[in-house]
Amino acid sequence: MLKKELGLLILILVIGALTAAINPQFVSQVNLMNLANQIGLFGLISIGVGLVIITGGIELSVGSMFALLGIFFLDMLVNHEIVWPLALVVAILGGVALGGIHGLLVTRLKMQPFVVTLCGLLLYRGIARWYTADSTQGFGYGDSYETLEWLMSGRTYNIPHTFIFLLIVATIMGVVLHRSVYGRYLFAVGKNEEAARFSGIPTKAVITGAYVIAGTLAGLSSVFFVFYTQSVSPSAHGNFYELYAIAAAVLGGCSLRGGEGSIIGIVLGTVLLQVLQNLVNMLGIPSSLNFAVMGAVILLGVLADQQLQRRRQRQLAMASAEARNLAKEGAAGAAV
């Protein structure tokens, strides 16, 4: 099952090597650390969205959540001078609440995930713009949160904290998804909700849980992004970021039909996306082509993966026929 991830890793290394050959600046420490920072920022939310995709759902509202939660976070910190640990916790809890609402709307009121989160995308962005009267919010001159700033955007041994956070979260979520009871339930629900329910799995709670995790990570990320951009302009902050997350998850092997994906895959998908963005700069490709490059690579990547899948299915069908023959022979043997 790790073949897919290995393929992705090789692709990243090949692209990286080619870029480095053309422009050695690519592997300079400054560039690599900058890249690591970007990967850390986008990787967190891709993991959350990836989990929702594994349930067979989708989460479109994370970009707007960044704007809304970012605005509220700055407002608490700058205008209301709330101590930073409390502001941080409130921002994360805000994400938990929004994720929880999405989950309940999807499971209890049986709404389609696309619709629920699309409305979230519009709603949260709209509220953020209205609350600030569309004006950009910044930090001002307060310095009571230096610790938080260091935590969120600082470096240790020159490694960006965002990247370190991603490694920690990815490790935890990797264990949750691939080793825990919850992770097994998540895959089961994503593959066949009915069979999962017939096996006594609390399917609604499992699905809601995925949205809550995505919301939690969105809440945490919104604070990271505030410190990354240093200010929040509510109409532009986080625009399209939900699509980066979905793209990373899909590149990393999550099927939009649900039931498939891995944390390593999602992280590698994020890495590939960020490398591509970086490569556009490094190779002097006009930055307006940025999206086009990404779109082309995702399209080709998913196409290649599908061809491989089809080959695997053919092999499976053959194995299945063999197994049946085996069973028949076994039955015949028993009869004799």
Add this chain to the structure above:
Amino acid sequence: MSDTLLELRSITKTYPGVKALRGVNLSVKKGEVVGLIGENGAGKSTLMKILGGVVSPSSGSIVIDGVSRLELTVKDAAHAGIAFVHQELNLFENLDVASNIYIGREPRKGGFLNLIDNAALHERVKPILMQLGVDFTPEDSVEELSIAQRQMVEIAKALSMESRIIIMDEPTSSLTLTETENLLRVIADLKAAGVSIIYISHRLSEVQQCADRVVVLRDGRQVGELAKDEITHGAMVRLMIGRDLKSIYVPPNVGVRPGGLELHDLVTTAFPERKVSLHVRRGEILGLAGLVGAGRTSLAQTIFGVEPAPSGRILLDGERLTIGSPRDAIAHGIYLAPEDRKKSGLLLDMSIAENITLPDLKRFSTAMLIDVSREEGVAKEQLRALAIKAPSIATEAVTLSGGNQQKVVLAKWLSMRPKLIILDEPTRGIDVGAKSEIYALMRDLADAGVAILMISSDMEEVIGVSDRIAVMHEGDISGQLERPQFSEHNILTLAVGNPSKEELVAYA
């Protein structure tokens, strides 16, 4: 005879390992209503599929208007004027009545624009609806119609194609009494207009009412034909049964024990007006017989919490249970091996081990992390105990044969502590060898004190495996039989809902 529209001559259909039809003859005359009856699996649907051109016969010939051919295509069948009114209706709910009737054959206008000529469409549909005397218009949306009205739309569709033979497969299975009478009236009208009808139904009284002739199938053979004046309830039941069943019964080694499952006035969502009371004792296998659609699966799913009961009581070992979901049922030791194992019994893309441990995963985990070695240990144990034929426990369930898939479903429950196991069609699509292994398993479980409720449409299985049989008819338990009373005749009499119980014969 010159007015014979259609004739099937010694039709045989062989599927790998199964003879679905063996030399069946069937003829239909103009303006005749032919009743086609037989038990579940007697070959009725295969015969109809051949008439519809969906399936080709292995041998025999089909004569239409004096022209003999070896097989029909779907196009041939439509061209010959054969139309179907299916058990599950094939209508587009999002379209109106007229569009449904002429779907794919819409009158056009506007040249290359290829627009639908709605005026002409409605003009064509109106007289057909008038002929049928229905209470809806061509403009009504199908979404808003009742099942009976939808059936009329199907019939109108058949008439619009100028069909000469309309095949109705269980047309009344979801109709009320008045709606049924209305349908029978329409059938009489159609007959008077010269349309022939093949009427397939389990409801013998309807067949008796409308058929001019009855053809009876059993095990793929045509076992009899009744002329108009010979059609009686008793005569039909006699012809439908009558094969010698091999005795496969293994009596319990340990007797019936107290406790088990008790249902008191349980109501299911499928038949909200019926109340079911039933007792499945620990240590016995209770067979639940009945015709397709009698409400057996609904009952099983209600007990298992898939569709919680609107009212009534479920007791297990004398203790009243509240079951709102399968999760609750499983927590009480009530397990279900569902009818559709691929859809709801198994996670096909997951390994055997993952399937087996899924409902009880917490037992194999410490601090919510799965202990893979313990999980694999139990899976291997079950693989051996149930003799599941697979390369390893990592094999994906999708690659297994039907029998082995069913064993994985059972292994899942057996690794826990069952009190009641409900098996819905446990051996459907499973080869003979695996069948007897599954029966042996069921007996072992019963002997170990588990109460077993087995739903089956296979007579041989119901009679051969059960210690006691309950029969369902239209959502009701129409009767219960002890072993000395076991016979196909008695089961079928109860299954078709014959009110007079005197017909039950004891074979002591």
